[in-house]
Amino acid sequence: MPNLMVFLLGVIALAAFFRFDFIFYVVYIFFFVYLLSRAWIDAVLKRIVCERTYEGRALNGEKVPVTLTVTNRSWLPIPYLRVHESVPARLKTPNFERAVLSMSPRSSATMHYELDCRHRGLYLLGPMTIEAGDLFGIYSEERQVIHKHNIAVYPRIVSLTDLSLPAQTPYGTIRRKQSLMEDPSRLLGVRPYMDGDSLRHIHWKMTASSGQLQTKRFEPAISVEAQIYLNLNRADYSVQRLATASELAIETAASFAAVLTQQRQTVGISSNGSDPLVDEDSAINLRPNRGAAQLTAILDVLARIELNEQVPFEVILREARLQLRWGGTGVVVTPHATDELVSILLLLKRSGLNIILILVDPQASFAAIKRRMEQAGIETFEVWQESDLNVWR
Amino acid sequence: MSGGNSTREALAGSARPASQFAMEEIIRPLAIAGMMTCIAKSVAMFVSIMSPNWPADFIVILVFLVSLESIHAQRLLNRREAGQRDVFRFRFVEWVVILLVIRFGMYFTYGSQRLLQDMSDWGTDVATFFSAEFIMEALLIFVFWAVAAYLSKAIQELESSPFEKPPVVTDPDFYLRVTIPQHGQVDRRSRIHGITTTYFIGGALMIALAGLTQMDIRNMALVGKPATPAILNIMLYYAIGLLLISQVQYTTLKATWENQGISVAPALGQRWTIYVLLFLGLVGVISALLPVSYSVGVISVISTVVRWIAYVVLNLVYFIIAAVTYIVMFLGSLFKNQPMEASVTPVPVATPIPPDVVGGAAGTASWLQVARSMIFWGVLLAVATYAILRFLNDRWDLFRRLKDLRILKWLADLFRGLGKGSARLWRTLKSGLQRQVVALRQARRTRPRTRRVNWNRMTTRERVRFLYLALLEYAEDQGLTRPHSATPLEYEQSLAASLPESGQAAHQLTDSFMVARYSEHIVDDELVAVAQQNWRSARRALNERKRRLAQQKAEGDRG
Numbered sequence: 001m002p003n004l005m006v007f008l009l010g011v012i013a014l015a016a017f018f019r020f021d022f023i024f025y026v027v028y029i030f031f032f033v034y035l036l037s038r039a040w041i042d043a044v045l046k047r048i049v050c051e052r053t054y055e056g057r058a059l060n061g062e063k064v065p066v067t068l069t070v071t072n073r074s075w076l077p078i079p080y081l082r083v084h085e086s087v088p089a090r091l092k093t094p095n096f097e098r099a100v101l102s103m104s105p106r107s108s109a110t111m112h113y114e115l116d117c118r119h120r121g122l123y124l125l126g127p128m129t130i131e132a133g134d135l136f137g138i139y140s141e142e143r144q145v146i147h148k149h150n151i152a153v154y155p156r157i158v159s160l161t162d163l164s165l166p167a168q169t170p171y172g173t174i175r176r177k178q179s180l181m182e183d184p185s186r187l188l189g190v191r192p193y194m195d196g197d198s199l200r201h202i203h204w205k206m207t208a209s210s211g212q213l214q215t216k217r218f219e220p221a222i223s224v225e226a227q228i229y230l231n232l233n234r235a236d237y238s239v240q241r242l243a244t245a246s247e248l249a250i251e252t253a254a255s256f257a258a259v260l261t262q263q264r265q266t267v268g269i270s271s272n273g274s275d276p277l278v279d280e281d282s283a284i285n286l287r288p289n290r291g292a293a294q295l296t297a298i299l300d301v302l303a304r305i306e307l308n309e310q311v312p313f314e315v316i317l318r319e320a321r322l323q324l325r326w327g328g329t330g331v332v333v334t335p336h337a338t339d340e341l342v343s344i345l346l347l348l349k350r351s352g353l354n355i356i357l358i359l360v361d362p363q364a365s366f367a368a369i370k371r372r373m374e375q376a377g378i379e380t381f382e383v384w385q386e387s388d389l390n391v392w393r
Numbered sequence: 394m395s396g397g398n399s400t401r402e403a404l405a406g407s408a409r410p411a412s413q414f415a416m417e418e419i420i421r422p423l424a425i426a427g428m429m430t431c432i433a434k435s436v437a438m439f440v441s442i443m444s445p446n447w448p449a450d451f452i453v454i455l456v457f458l459v460s461l462e463s464i465h466a467q468r469l470l471n472r473r474e475a476g477q478r479d480v481f482r483f484r485f486v487e488w489v490v491i492l493l494v495i496r497f498g499m500y501f502t503y504g505s506q507r508l509l510q511d512m513s514d515w516g517t518d519v520a521t522f523f524s525a526e527f528i529m530e531a532l533l534i535f536v537f538w539a540v541a542a543y544l545s546k547a548i549q550e551l552e553s554s555p556f557e558k559p560p561v562v563t564d565p566d567f568y569l570r571v572t573i574p575q576h577g578q579v580d581r582r583s584r585i586h587g588i589t590t591t592y593f594i595g596g597a598l599m600i601a602l603a604g605l606t607q608m609d610i611r612n613m614a615l616v617g618k619p620a621t622p623a624i625l626n627i628m629l630y631y632a633i634g635l636l637l638i639s640q641v642q643y644t645t646l647k648a649t650w651e652n653q654g655i656s657v658a659p660a661l662g663q664r665w666t667i668y669v670l671l672f673l674g675l676v677g678v679i680s681a682l683l684p685v686s687y688s689v690g691v692i693s694v695i696s697t698v699v700r701w702i703a704y705v706v707l708n709l710v711y712f713i714i715a716a717v718t719y720i721v722m723f724l725g726s727l728f729k730n731q732p733m734e735a736s737v738t739p740v741p742v743a744t745p746i747p748p749d750v751v752g753g754a755a756g757t758a759s760w761l762q763v764a765r766s767m768i769f770w771g772v773l774l775a776v777a778t779y780a781i782l783r784f785l786n787d788r789w790d791l792f793r794r795l796k797d798l799r800i801l802k803w804l805a806d807l808f809r810g811l812g813k814g815s816a817r818l819w820r821t822l823k824s825g826l827q828r829q830v831v832a833l834r835q836a837r838r839t840r841p842r843t844r845r846v847n848w849n850r851m852t853t854r855e856r857v858r859f860l861y862l863a864l865l866e867y868a869e870d871q872g873l874t875r876p877h878s879a880t881p882l883e884y885e886q887s888l889a890a891s892l893p894e895s896g897q898a899a900h901q902l903t904d905s906f907m908v909a910r911y912s913e914h915i916v917d918d919e920l921v922a923v924a925q926q927n928w929r930s931a932r933r934a935l936n937e938r939k940r941r942l943a944q945q946k947a948e949g950d951r952g
Contacts (some may be wrong), residue, residue: 007593016695018604028680
């Protein structure tokens with residue numbers, strides 16, 4: 001109410017001139033309208049509780065429902081409650097969800113909206129703010145009730161089935177029975193003894209307890225680990241294809257991780273990209289492991305990962321020998337193959353590792369690079385666009 | 394203007410939720426009209442002091458109705474998007490009807506005698522139709538009509554407009570829309586400011602009028618405190634005003650939300666009104682519980698300060714006026730070459746000769762007067778008929794909607810049912826009453842008539858007359874009926890002949906009656922006491938006569 005104070009002073013002066021004491025009732029009314037309005041809104045806003053419910057991880061292309069619950073725990077109603085939820089523009093258009101609620105005492109209301117997760121990344125939902133005001137336009141207050149929450153959208157995963165890769169690579173179902181290829185340090189379990197089994201592999205304790213000969217089972221040593229090396233050094237990408245190629249590289253890495261996990265292989269990832277949840281600009285390194293949890297961990301990293309300029313990719317590759325055992329496979333996803341990179345790959349190859357090179361932004365003739373790498377026995381692929389992944393479908 | 398538009402209005406009306414419709418079409422107009430009525434009541438109280446015969450109650454009721462009409466007309470014109478010519482015709486019709494209501498409505502207060510007298514004057518002199526009182530009342534009503542329309546329009550402009558929403562680039566009117574001043578955005582702040590300022594000015598005016606009502610203007614001194622109705626009127630105004638302010642706030646918020654595309658809870662509008670009423674009730678109760686008597690000291694101090702300030706300001710104004718007048722006179726004297734002190738002796742104005750009495754000799758009106766009278770009444774009737782018919786036609790949709798209101802239908806059914814029931818009841822009662830009336834008439838003939846009178850409430854003159862009339866009735870019951878042609882003195886003689894023993898009492902009572910009835914002499918308590926004494930004597934004599942006659946009759950029967 002504009003001019004309220006001027007009016008009150010004028011009325012008091014007028015009443016004083018005429019010696020009216022009943023004017024105090026008018027003053028009381030306006031005073032209490034002002035005071036109670038403020039107290040009402042303050043009291044109610046303190047007792048508003050909001051909750052955001054959603055799934056924190058989403059596959060690319062998935063629609064994630066979000067539920068906002070607003071609860072009025074006060075014994076007073078709210079004239080109006082304006083709810084504003086900020087949403088990342090890449091997940092929803094328009095980039096907010098708003099509503100005006102009218103809440104009775106001790107009641108709750110829900111709002112629903114959907115996130116259209118079409119872009120990989122780590123997004124922040126919120127903050128959610130509420131605004132309440134009185135009935136006369138005297139007082140209104142806005143408060144932030146829910147802070148930002150994360151949602152990770154995984155990169156697109158292309159289903160790779162037909163992996164026409166070198167035979168010594170661990171892709172595909174590997175059934176090797178040669179004892180020489182089994183690692184006696186990795187006990188997998190026991191099974192009943194069969195003719196031809198080595199006596200050295202008999203599990204005597206189990207034999208004694210079961211009354212039958214039991215033979216130890218070992219993990220086949222041919223099932224070597226695979227490590228994906230992802231180059232996200234901004235300087236290595238061309239300016240024109242920085243966004244496209246980097247996303248393509250991440251997508252490729254995710255697709256390889258998914259297919260390897262599906263084939264029950266051990267897989268890990270190393271990258272020089274930065275993780276927004278980690279303060280330090282250190283390299284990302286997930287040791288090879290198997291199972292759905294490992295895939296989730298890899299996809300979480302790939303959902304969050306961003307371009308970086310601090311760690312050169314060559315440093316990551318030089319550490320590969322320490323991470324992979326002999327016979328392991330290194331899937332190198334990088335925009336371009338520089339001479340230094342090639343020399344490191346050759347070194348890794350000579351160390352007994354299988355190397356697959358995938359270029360997403362070759363800045364020189366890909367044919368020349370491929371020819372050069374094939375001479376060293378390194379399979380090289382170019383993924384210029386998503387359809388290029390079809391070679392593995 | 395009413396064909397296709399009425400359909401559109403009906404559609405627009407039906408699209409709104411019931412709570413919103415009630416808020417826009419009922420609560421807001423009633424609140425605005427209520428505020429106007431409160432101010433009108435204060436004005437009426439003030440004017441009634443100066444002119445007690447002024448039709449204050451009629452004006453107050455008329456202000457309420459005219460305010461409602463003003464709001465309805467404003468909304469109607471806005472919905473119809475009428476052209477300038479239509480608006481002019483609409484307003485003309487509206488004001489003709491209002492003026493007719495003012496002109497003829499005031500005779501509810503003045504009475505039909507004055508209406509007939511004024512009507513005879515209008516025929517002879519058209520100018521008397523537009524009397525000063527009528528013009529002043531019309532101007533007063535016009536002010537309230539205009540303020541109500543302003544408030545209604547301001548609130549309506551706070552509502553969301555389709556032009557406020559940003560146009561789509563592919564919209565054919567995109568260029569037109571983006572080149573609208575302020576991009577079609579309504580300056581709501583200025584509207585709210587205007588509404589609250591009007592509210593506050595109205596409140597201050599009411600307090601000032603209440604003060605002036607209690608003020609001796611000649612001595613510039615307060616002679617009392619405002620009456621309770623005046624205080625309640627002011628408090629009611631502030632309460633209704635706050636209700637209206639809350640509606641303004643709701644309308645503003647709703648428009649803002651609609652422009653931003655925010656979904657609003659459907660129950661908000663209905664709850665808003667309930668919350669406002671509860672809130673104001675709570676504030677009213679708290680305020681009523683708080684004392685104000687101890688604050689008189691405070692208000693006295695403030696009053697002294699304010700009066701001193703007013704005194705200083707007034708003296709300052711007087712001084713400035715005197716200085717300016719002196720300078721102007723001095724400059725004037727320079728041009729006229731006259732001394733400044735030269736004063737002009739005022740010449741008394743001769744008393745005007747009273748005009749000749751007209752009309753006494755005009756028993757035979759000239760043909761010109763008859764023609765003028767006929768023209769006046771013809772024009773008046775034509776204009777009134779046209780205006781009333783157009784007025785009703787313009788608002789036909791409102792009447793139709795009112796007819797369709799559920800509560801009115803319910804009331805109609807109720808009244809219909811009550812009518813049937815009451816008809817049956819009336820028939821039963823009528824037959825019973827008729828029987829009772831017949832019985833009562835028979836009983837009245839046989840029993841002495843009684844009259845409900847309150848001796849204490851009667852004046853001394855009425856008491857004397859009452860005693861004499863009682864004597865007449867008493868005598869009539871005993872066969873000594875007064876002939877209609879007999880004067881009191883003549884009847885006194887016949888009564889004295891029948892009642893020789895109380896002839897003196899009958900004579901004195903008749904004298905007392907003639908003094909009370911036909912003279913302007915003071916009738917004091919002593920005369921009443923004498924009349925009472927005479928009445929008792931006459932009654933005793935009448936009773937004695939009755940007993941005597943009864944004995945004679947009994948003896949005659951036995952003999």
